[in-house]
Amino acid sequence: MQYDLHAHSNHSDGKLSPTELVNLAKSKGVDVLALTDHDTVSGISAAVIAAKTCGLLLIPGVEISAQWESREIHIVGLQVDAGNRILQRRLASQQMRRRKRAVAIGESLANIGITDAYEKTCVLAGSSTIGRGHFAQFLLSHGYARNYNEVFKNYLSPGKPGYVASAWVQSDEAIQWIHEAGGVAVLAHPTRYQLTSNQLAHLLSTFREQGGDGLEVVTARHDSGEIKRMARYARRYGFKASVGSDFHGEDMHPLGLGQLKLLPHGCIPIWSHWSDTQDEPDFSNTAG
Ligand code: AMP
Ligand code: MN
Ligand code: MN
Ligand code: MN
Numbered sequence: 001m002q003y004d005l006h007a008h009s010n011h012s013d014g015k016l017s018p019t020e021l022v023n024l025a026k027s028k029g030v031d032v033l034a035l036t037d038h039d040t041v042s043g044i045s046a047a048v049i050a051a052k053t054c055g056l057l058l059i060p061g062v063e064i065s066a067q068w069e070s071r072e073i074h075i076v077g078l079q080v081d082a083g084n085r086i087l088q089r090r091l092a093s094q095q096m097r098r099r100k101r102a103v104a105i106g107e108s109l110a111n112i113g114i115t116d117a118y119e120k121t122c123v124l125a126g127s128s129t130i131g132r133g134h135f136a137q138f139l140l141s142h143g144y145a146r147n148y149n150e151v152f153k154n155y156l157s158p159g160k161p162g163y164v165a166s167a168w169v170q171s172d173e174a175i176q177w178i179h180e181a182g183g184v185a186v187l188a189h190p191t192r193y194q195l196t197s198n199q200l201a202h203l204l205s206t207f208r209e210q211g212g213d214g215l216e217v218v219t220a221r222h223d224s225g226e227i228k229r230m231a232r233y234a235r236r237y238g239f240k241a242s243v244g245s246d247f248h249g250e251d252m253h254p255l256g257l258g259q260l261k262l263l264p265h266g267c268i269p270i271w272s273h274w275s276d277t278q279d280e281p282d283f284s285n286t287a288g
Pocket of ligand 2: 008013014038133248
């Protein structure tokens, strides 16, 4: 079984519609896909319909931007009830924060002579959850950089003119939101936070204390050394292990869909959480 439990559609900063994403995943051999758009579950119902049509198991998910100490982390909620009104209201508060941040990013870019960035980026984003990915698109289409890496490096990363910190929900609260919507909370892309080993250990132990359930052990960007290291951390801190590509679109990704490595032996897969009710949980994508 091929699992991919972290992917984006154009309901946030992904390129494909939920239906296109599901169909592409199916064609690339993914059996179980989670749609985890940034701070929204608005794409889930279309993804569920597409998944039923093509015979893929769709896990409803969300990726919540959260505050941990003075940093921003991303928490993936899996198997959440996308129809839960309380969750939807809570996510709407995050979207409000995203709007405010987008206005501030526009002002900050105006200060270096890039005018109308907010207005034009809003047009690009349409009804999607607005994010830095849309500003990246705007800046690229106006010739400010040659590719996504460059536009993030020069404009949208901390310390650069198009970066504005936002006051996201606290991590313990985000975990609670996910639990109250019936889901499990997974720390996304743990190697992306630019933390020292000690800082990462501190993040993992507090995330666990706050009720976090899982850790992304396999991602598209983890090499085999990082996968082994994250698998050790998952065991040490008592996390179940997740597998997610963080797919945003074919031209925006180091690996295609369906190319993720297997979970190392000894990891407890996060999907054991929701396959516990089945007679025989399927752990067949762990390496033996
Ligand atoms: P936001 O949640 O709006 O702050 O945007 C975060 C998103 O920006 C991530 O989910 C990625 O899609 C994208 N992103 C962040 N850093 C980079 C980067 N260095 N290169 C390309 N995309 C990036
Ligand atoms: Mn993104
Ligand atoms: Mn993320
Ligand atoms: Mn993501």
